[in-house]
Amino acid sequence: MVLSFFWVDAFTDRVFKGNPAAVCPLDAWLDDTLLQTMARQHGLSETAYFVRVADRRYRLRWFTPVTEVDLCGHATLASAHVLFSELGLSGNEITFDSRSGPLLVSRAEENRLCLNFPARTTGDAQAPESLTSALRQIPETASLGQTCWLAVFPKARDVRLLAPDYDAFAKLKPGRCLVTAPGDEPGLDFVSRFFAPDAGIPEDPVTGSAHCVLTPYWATRLGKDRLHAKQVSQRGGELWCTSAGDRVLIAGHAVTYLRGQIEL
Secondary structure, three states: OEEEEEEEEEOOOOOOOOEEEEEEEEOOOOOHHHHHHHHHHHOOOEEEEEEEEEOOEEEEEEEOOOOEEOOOHHHHHHHHHHHHHHOOOOOOEEEEEEOOEEEEEEEOHHHOEEEEEEOOOOEEOOOOHHHHHHHOOOOOEEEEOOOOEEEEOOOHHHHHOOOOOHHHHHHOOOOOEEEEEEOOOOOOOEEEEEEEHHHOEEEEOOOOOOHHHHHHHHHHHHOOOEEEEEEOOOOOEEEEEEEEOOEEEEEEOEEEEEEEEEEO
């Protein structure tokens, strides 16, 4: 069996930046164990698989090296990039059916692609000692979301300089944390980083799905719907976000790094 394989750097317009995702178009679904084994072999934070179900409509699934996840932004962006730029799909929109419902991706200004994702909120919570131990810093505020903690710091420098204890995340439930602070550059509304050791990803370079939480949080805090964001990991990435009620629009660039084949 020979499968097409693409390595795409998402939320960047330059290779070696942004968040790399593997994208594998399929004619039909393979066994889940094989999909997970392939994702582990690829060693990237996400491997995306999609199967066509109708005109410009695809079933999309995402796997980290250790588990299947419900929502992934950068691998969705990468999948749309492959369909539009590598496989020659016409039109301006794609719908992906996923475990988080239908996800629309459309062409946007300045050669970006725009994700239409569900907004997510967090509830107030006292930062447990296990969270501060894992981050090695005490956040200004902390809240608990559906799948991760949100820790807010007063300055972007605090986020940039964090050096977490990844082993300590094993004592944290859930064992994932999104950290954020106000932007420190002209026109930059906020910065973030995302740590998910329990998903086999010590630090995710750029996390589109995290901005389902970050966008409504910062839109409310700053009193504006359109936001410019950067994820300040070592690779770094840039996102343009819009709060739209129960939906979030997340736009960014993507660039192909590698085209190849998988032989099974």
